[in-house]
Amino acid sequence: MIQLDEIQKRLLREVADLHDVPIGAYNIRANGTSAGRQSTENIEITPKTDVSGLDIRVKPGTKRESVHIPVVMSESGLKELVYNDFYIGEDSDVVIVAGCGIDNCGPKDSEHDGIHRFFVGKNAKIRYVEKHYGSGTGSGKRVLNPVTEVYLEEGASAEMEMVQIRGVDDTDRITKAELRAGAKLNVRERLMTHEEQRAVSTYDVVINGEDASADVVSRSVARDDSYQRFDAKITGNAPCHGHTECDSIIMDRGRILAVPGLEANNVDAELFHEAAIGKIAGDQLIKLMTLGLTEAEAEEQIINGFLK
Amino acid sequence: MLELSHVSFEVDDEGQGREIIRDVSFTVPDRRFVVVTGPNGGGKSTLARLIAGIRKPTSGQIFFNGEDITEKSITERARMGISFAFQQPVRFKGIRVVDLLRIAAGKETNLSLTDACEYLSAVGLCARDYIEREINASLSGGELKRIEIATVLARGSVLSVFDEPEAGIDLWSFQNLIEVFESMRKNIRDSSIMIISHQERILNIADEVIVIADGKVERQGPKEEILPGLVGTASAVPSCNAAEEAVK
Numbered sequence: 001m002i003q004l005d006e007i008q009k010r011l012l013r014e015v016a017d018l019h020d021v022p023i024g025a026y027n028i029r030a031n032g033t034s035a036g037r038q039s040t041e042n043i044e045i046t047p048k049t050d051v052s053g054l055d056i057r058v059k060p061g062t063k064r065e066s067v068h069i070p071v072v073m074s075e076s077g078l079k080e081l082v083y084n085d086f087y088i089g090e091d092s093d094v095v096i097v098a099g100c101g102i103d104n105c106g107p108k109d110s111e112h113d114g115i116h117r118f119f120v121g122k123n124a125k126i127r128y129v130e131k132h133y134g135s136g137t138g139s140g141k142r143v144l145n146p147v148t149e150v151y152l153e154e155g156a157s158a159e160m161e162m163v164q165i166r167g168v169d170d171t172d173r174i175t176k177a178e179l180r181a182g183a184k185l186n187v188r189e190r191l192m193t194h195e196e197q198r199a200v201s202t203y204d205v206v207i208n209g210e211d212a213s214a215d216v217v218s219r220s221v222a223r224d225d226s227y228q229r230f231d232a233k234i235t236g237n238a239p240c241h242g243h244t245e246c247d248s249i250i251m252d253r254g255r256i257l258a259v260p261g262l263e264a265n266n267v268d269a270e271l272f273h274e275a276a277i278g279k280i281a282g283d284q285l286i287k288l289m290t291l292g293l294t295e296a297e298a299e300e301q302i303i304n305g306f307l308k
Numbered sequence: 309m310l311e312l313s314h315v316s317f318e319v320d321d322e323g324q325g326r327e328i329i330r331d332v333s334f335t336v337p338d339r340r341f342v343v344v345t346g347p348n349g350g351g352k353s354t355l356a357r358l359i360a361g362i363r364k365p366t367s368g369q370i371f372f373n374g375e376d377i378t379e380k381s382i383t384e385r386a387r388m389g390i391s392f393a394f395q396q397p398v399r400f401k402g403i404r405v406v407d408l409l410r411i412a413a414g415k416e417t418n419l420s421l422t423d424a425c426e427y428l429s430a431v432g433l434c435a436r437d438y439i440e441r442e443i444n445a446s447l448s449g450g451e452l453k454r455i456e457i458a459t460v461l462a463r464g465s466v467l468s469v470f471d472e473p474e475a476g477i478d479l480w481s482f483q484n485l486i487e488v489f490e491s492m493r494k495n496i497r498d499s500s501i502m503i504i505s506h507q508e509r510i511l512n513i514a515d516e517v518i519v520i521a522d523g524k525v526e527r528q529g530p531k532e533e534i535l536p537g538l539v540g541t542a543s544a545v546p547s548c549n550a551a552e553e554a555v556k
Binding site: 219284287288294301305308 | 397
């Protein structure tokens with residue numbers, strides 16, 4: 001494995017909780033090149049030949065294995081577009097840890113646009129964890145525009161956890177999913193924006209199969225002068241169950257726009273949307289202050305809990 | 309010891325000042341269990357909030373162990389050893405029971421899981437079932453109320469103020485609450501307890517009773533003196549009415 005510098009190691013810890021080379025299959029991408037790659041007997045990682053990116057193939061029946069594909073960028077002005085395709089074999093059960101950390105100390109914008117496609121086979125199960133993190137004091141922006149496409153075959157399920165808590169200036173996230181009969185999609189998004197940051201998250205979930213279900217839940221906090229837009233659409237084309245939820249805290253001069261979108265094209269499609277935006281409740285602050293916390297400490301505890 | 313000296317509190321009511329608390333003076337001595345009672349709307353809860361620092365008096369002074377705390381913040385008063393249990397406990401998304409107990413015990417204490425469980429057991433909750441639960445809408449009124457009391461226990465306060473602990477709970481939980489307060493009375497040691505309540509069974513535990521009506525102290529003194537005159541009035545409701553009260 002190529003030696004990572006201290007900044008890159010720190011980014012790796014933030015986005016993938018990695019202190020060292022992970023166990024199982026992995027590919028670590030640092031400043032646009034592969035800094036280490038390993039396939040296993042059941043999980044094969046191969047670089048794409050036409051564009052930048054990887055093909056990750058999980059053999060049918062693979063259980064309790066993991067794939068780590070973190071990206072770290074510590075060079076100012078780097079812009080990249082990466083295509084990663086995941087082919088998950090039938091009846092397998094794997095954990096996929098992605099994530100991108102950008103440290104930008106220079107004047108130029110750094111940008112990573114990752115396009116992830118998941119083809120999840122019959123009755124296969126994935127858990128996908130993606131963390132985004134930015135740091136550095138340069139005037140150049142840290143930009144992340146992920147596109148995630150999930151295709152769930154019959155009885156397949158995907159549990160997705162997407163987190164972006166700190167330091168990313170601009171994000172345009174697009175998540176698309178298509179579900180066949182009995183498939184399950186469960187998305188938990190957590191987002192916090194600061195200063196002048198801007199984050200847009202768009203979901204387009206189409207349920208085509210009977211008894212399939214989708215649950216898309218976003219918890220977010222907009223602080224300072226930041227702006228967020230949560231745009232979640234679920235289309236039910238079969239007897240199915242769909243639920244989206246946007247639960248947000250606004251602080252300072254933060255702004256949030258939540259756009260619900262439900263489309264039922266079958267009389268037995270049950271679709272729900274919930275959205276709540278508001279500042280921290282005064283009673284919550286007072287309660288924690290009666291336990292000895294200052295107002296600032298109380299605020300921190302409430303937000304930490306909310307985004308946990 | 310807590311001392312209120314000529315405390316008044318006024319709110320703005322459509323441009324007109326309306327007095328909620330009028331020239332109230334009393335003390336809560338050390339190692340005493342004091343119950344503040346009186347009709348609804350008489351100013352009892354406001355009084356509790358003035359003591360915790362959530363509201364500031366329009367005039368008058370509040371002393372705690374000889375120190376004037378009138379201008380002190382909620383946090384400062386909490387750190388001096390005053391704790392406050394809300395009439396309607398607050399819910400928090402994502403904060404677990406154990407987290408709240410740890411905040412209550414303070415950073416320095418580094419409350420262990422075993423100790424946290426003991427506070428829950430003390431309020432009659434099966435600790436194992438609750439310790440990891442989030443303090444959100446999934447908890448019932450009675451469960452929240454007991455967790456609220458557990459946070460006060462975890463603080464190890466010098467003065468604990470409870471605002472209508474019986475409000476909004478079912479009769480079953482109420483019986484349990486009485487036991488919790490009886491045990492607190494027994495183990496009072498170097499602290500004091502002030503409870504806002506009009507339940508006869510809570511009044512029965514009291515050393516002293518203060519009757520607040522129309523924003524003023526109507527009567528105060530040892531339980532033996534005050535309670536007989538209250539039984540059967542709105543200031544001392546028998547426990548069999550607790551369920552009805554909860555429904556109201």
